Each structure stands twice: as structure tokens, then as C-alpha cells.
Amino acid sequence: MMEGKLSEDAVRQCMKAYSRKLDLEGTEVHEITLENRAGMKVTALDFGCIITGIYAPDRHGNFKNVVLSYENPDDYLSNPAYFGALIGRTSxxxxxxxxxxxxxxxxxxLNYGTNxxxxxxxxxxxxRYSFSxxxxxxMAAMVFRRTSPHLEEGYPGNLQxxxxxxxxxxxxxKISYKAVSDSDTIVNLTNHSYFNLSGDFSRSIENHLLMIASDHYAELDDTSAPTGKLIETKGTPFDFNSMKEIGRDIADEDSQLFxxxxxxxxxxxxxxxxxxxRLWDRETGRFMEISTDNRALVLYSQNYAQGQVIAGGFTLPERVSAALEVQRxxxxxxxxxxxxxxxxxxETFRSNTEYRFGIL
Structure with a gap:
């Protein structure tokens, strides 16, 4: 294991790990790649721990990136919708x-309206993060490390x-988080990747089928903050206990959807x-299953777009991806x-989430 550098011995293993340098408006950033023998790849930056690619096969063996990414890597510096980013200290x-x-x-x-x-x-x-x-x-892994200083963005404690x-x-x-603080603090980490398992980000996410094992969801107030009330999913547009299209009930007259x-x-x-x-694209056969020790999952059906130019060179439309943010x-x-x-x-904060990719 080498800090900030990939050894030749590591590259020669059956599982591959390699990197390239990017110049983002004068800032040197590394993009690290993990690749298995089947050809699946994961790419991420040492800036924001941003996942720039998850390349998974379809039923015909074609590999495509199934997460939103930018056409111009410089755009990761601003990244207003947090494509692929580590979110913290709290999500x-x-x-x-x-x-x-x-x-x-x-x-x-207060960077989200009144919140x-x-x-x-x-x-x-x-x-920026050091990496090894x-x-x-x-197996191949990349590990990012950083110490967030006391009162960074107002949060107490030096958090490693x-x-x-x-x-x-x-x-x-697999994504694993570990954190330790020298004083009481709050931590709620997640990854903000946006998925479209077709690999075609001009296609609506509403046709993907989704299952979420959940009997309750958190009610939001008119500022999108939790009220504290948990609402039963059964009999509502929020019931995903059986696989259904994301778009089936999304236009229902429901105050929470509004x-x-x-x-x-x-x-x-x-x-x-x-x-x-579980997320599934019927056309390509790709599916993704999520297992986690976290309590909650935020489903965001990418209801907004901010004019981002994404890979392929076109402007991002609304609802062509879904974020499945596993968190507290x-x-x-x-x-x-x-x-x-x-x-x-x-005390030590630990959290683990696995994303298993396959074909149906």
C-alpha cells in the first residue's frame, strides 16, 4: 500500500488499480480506477471522493457508465448537484x-434556503483527500483520508x-466509512451518485423498476426538512416494497410529491x-442490489437539472437518473x-454499503 501513488506490483495483480492525473482549472487531481477480470470498472477522484464512473455490463456484454458524469472534468469543481460526491459532515x-x-x-x-x-x-x-x-x-480498493478541523462549516470536533x-x-x-472525533459531534455520510442502468442518460429514469424494503418514509415540510412524522408506505405512491416503475405513481396528487x-x-x-x-433496467438487463447497515435511504428522482453538460456532450434533462443515498x-x-x-x-463511526451489479 502506497500513499498517493500506485505501485507496479499492485498493477500486476489480477485485480487492476491505476490512476491518471487531471488538471482541473490549474488544480492537479488524480482519477483512480479499479478494474476486475470481468472488465467492470469503478473510477473516482481524490477531490470530493467523487465517483466519476461505474462501468457495468449489459446482457450482451456491453460495458457502459451507469452513473452521471460531466463532459468537461473541470465542472467537478463546482458540481452543484453533487454528481458522485462524498457528502458530509452531514447529508x-x-x-x-x-x-x-x-x-x-x-x-x-443556510445554503439550502432557510436550512x-x-x-x-x-x-x-x-x-482534497490523500489516497492509498x-x-x-x-479485490481492489482505494481509500481516501482527511481530517476535518474543528468548526469546519460550523461542526464541532476534529474529525478523522x-x-x-x-x-x-x-x-x-462496496463503500465503507470510518470516522473518529476528539469531541462530541454529528456525522451522517453518504455518496451522491446518480444512476441510470441503461447507460443512456437521455432515457427517462421513470421506466426503471425499483424496490425499497421500507414500511415508513419521513414526512417533509415545505422546506423539504423532516417534520418528525413517519408515514406508512403501504397504499401510497411511496410503496416500493414490490418492484414497480419509478414513474408509475410520481404524478399522483400527493402533497409530499408536490x-x-x-x-x-x-x-x-x-x-x-x-x-x-433493487434497481433494474429491463431493456439492457442490468440490475443493482443494495445491502447496507444504514437505517435510511433517500430516493431522489432527479427532479431538477441545472444546465449541466454531461458525458456525451448534451445538456442534462430532468428525471434521467435517480440518486439512492444510503444514510442516517x-x-x-x-x-x-x-x-x-x-x-x-x-467512539468510531462505521458504515458499510454494497452495490451488487448483475444481469436479468
């Missing part, structure tokens, strides 16, 4: 940008984080092991769900 919105911890109140930047969102004005998605890689005959992206020979992509202009809600995942979500529940009014994100001094 989602924090109501009114304030929370109280250990008797002290902390005020965060704080996705870690603040310059969250973890805008930071390791490979074996059955490590984020691991690994790829197996069985086409399983708030999000579609799906932009945390689902409380069922307890226990097993697959917690976001923090609502009066600190609702705050306990889900508390990390005590000296």
Missing part, C-alpha cells in the same frame, strides 16, 4: 441550520475520516440483513432524528 438538510449537542448550540450556513444542506457551502464534496490503494486476487471504495471479482462495489416535485424523501429501511433496494435520517425541526447522527468523543 440532507438540517432544519434552520442549527442543532444543540452536549448543551451547546451550533449554527451552520443547511449537504455539509454546508464547502462540504466534503469540495475537499491495495489489490489482491479477488477514511472512505474506502472496493470492487470484487463478483461485480460487487413538495419534492417528485421523490426526494428518506425511507426507513426494514431491519435485518438482506437486500434493501436527516435532522428536522427541534432536533428530530438528531440522535441518529451523534458521534461521541473517541
Amino acid at each position: 440532507g438538510r438540517i432544519k434552520d441550520g442549527t442543532f444543540t449537542l452536549s448543551g451547546e448550540t451550533f449554527n451552520l450556513a 443547511s444542506g449537504q455539509g454546508g457551502r464547502e462540504g466534503f464534496d469540495k475537499k 490503494v491495495n489489490t489482491s486476487e479477488s 475520516i477514511a472512505v474506502s471504495y472496493s470492487l470484487s471479482e463478483e461485480n460487487v462495489f 413538495i419534492g416535485k417528485g421523490y426526494d424523501h428518506p425511507f426507513v429501511l426494514k431491519e435485518g440483513t438482506g437486500v434493501k433496494a 435520517l436527516p435532522i428536522g425541526k427541534d432536533g428530530i432524528f438528531l440522535e441518529d447522527s451523534i458521534l461521541k468523543q473517541g
Whole structure:
């Protein structure tokens, strides 16, 4: 294992790991690639831990990138929709940008209207990370590390984080998070990749079939922050316990769909092991199964576009991808769900999520 550099021995392993340098408006960035013997690849930057590519095969053996990426890599510096980025210290919105911890109140930047969102004005998605890689005959991984200083974006504690992206020979992509703080703080990390398993980001995501193992979702107020109420999914447009098209109920007259202009809600995942979500594109046969030890998953049906020019050279339309953000529940009014994100001094935050790719 070598910090910031890939060894020749690592490259010669059955699992491949290699990198290239990118110049993003004068900033030198590394894009690291993991590749297995079947030809599946994962690419990510040491800026924002941004996943720039997940190349998976279809039923005819054709590999395509199934996550949103930019045509011009310079655009990752601004990246307003957080394509592929690590989100932290906390993901989602924090109501009114304030929370109280250990008797002290902390005020965060209000960068999402009246709320704080996705870690603040310059969250973890805008930071540089050291990286290391390791490979074996059955696995390749890249590990990103950084220390977030006390009161960065208003959050207490010096927080040491490590984020691991690994790829197996069985086409399983795994994200593992680890964090330790020298004082009580809050942490809620996620990855903000946008998926379209067809690999064609001119095609609507509404035709993809989705399953989410969830009996309740979090109600949002008119600022898209949780109210604290959990609503049963059964009998609502939010029931994805059986596979259904994302677009089947998205236009229903439901006040929660109106708030999000579609799906932009945390689902409380069922307890226990097993697959917690499944996404499937019938045309190409590609599917993705998500297993995790996290409590929640935010489904965002990419209800907005901000004029981004994506790979292929065309302007991003709305609803051609879906983000499946595995995380804790976001923090609502009066600190609702705050306990889900508390990390005590000296304790270790750990979280693991696996994405298994296959063909049906």
C-alpha cells in the first residue's frame, strides 16, 4: 500500500488499480480506477471522493457508465448537484441550520434556503483527500483520508475520516466509512451518485423498476426538512416494497410529491440483513442490489437539472437518473432524528454499503 501513488506490483495483480492525473482549472487531481477480470470498472477522484464512473455490463456484454458524469472534468469543481460526491459532515438538510449537542448550540450556513444542506457551502464534496490503494486476487480498493478541523462549516470536533471504495471479482462495489472525533459531534455520510442502468442518460429514469424494503418514509415540510412524522408506505405512491416503475405513481396528487416535485424523501429501511433496494433496467438487463447497515435511504428522482453538460456532450434533462443515498435520517425541526447522527468523543463511526451489479 502506497500513499498517493500506485505501485507496479499492485498493477500486476489480477485485480487492476491505476490512476491518471487531471488538471482541473490549474488544480492537479488524480482519477483512480479499479478494474476486475470481468472488465467492470469503478473510477473516482481524490477531490470530493467523487465517483466519476461505474462501468457495468449489459446482457450482451456491453460495458457502459451507469452513473452521471460531466463532459468537461473541470465542472467537478463546482458540481452543484453533487454528481458522485462524498457528502458530509452531514447529508440532507438540517432544519434552520442549527442543532444543540452536549448543551451547546451550533449554527451552520443556510445554503439550502432557510436550512443547511449537504455539509454546508464547502462540504466534503469540495475537499482534497490523500489516497492509498491495495489489490489482491479477488479485490481492489482505494481509500481516501482527511481530517476535518474543528468548526469546519460550523461542526464541532476534529474529525478523522477514511472512505474506502472496493470492487470484487463478483461485480460487487462496496463503500465503507470510518470516522473518529476528539469531541462530541454529528456525522451522517453518504455518496451522491446518480444512476441510470441503461447507460443512456437521455432515457427517462421513470421506466426503471425499483424496490425499497421500507414500511415508513419521513414526512417533509415545505422546506423539504423532516417534520418528525413517519408515514406508512403501504397504499401510497411511496410503496416500493414490490418492484414497480419509478414513474408509475410520481404524478399522483400527493402533497409530499408536490413538495419534492417528485421523490426526494428518506425511507426507513426494514431491519435485518438482506437486500434493501433493487434497481433494474429491463431493456439492457442490468440490475443493482443494495445491502447496507444504514437505517435510511433517500430516493431522489432527479427532479431538477441545472444546465449541466454531461458525458456525451448534451445538456442534462430532468428525471434521467435517480440518486439512492444510503444514510442516517436527516435532522428536522427541534432536533428530530438528531440522535441518529451523534458521534461521541473517541467512539468510531462505521458504515458499510454494497452495490451488487448483475444481469436479468
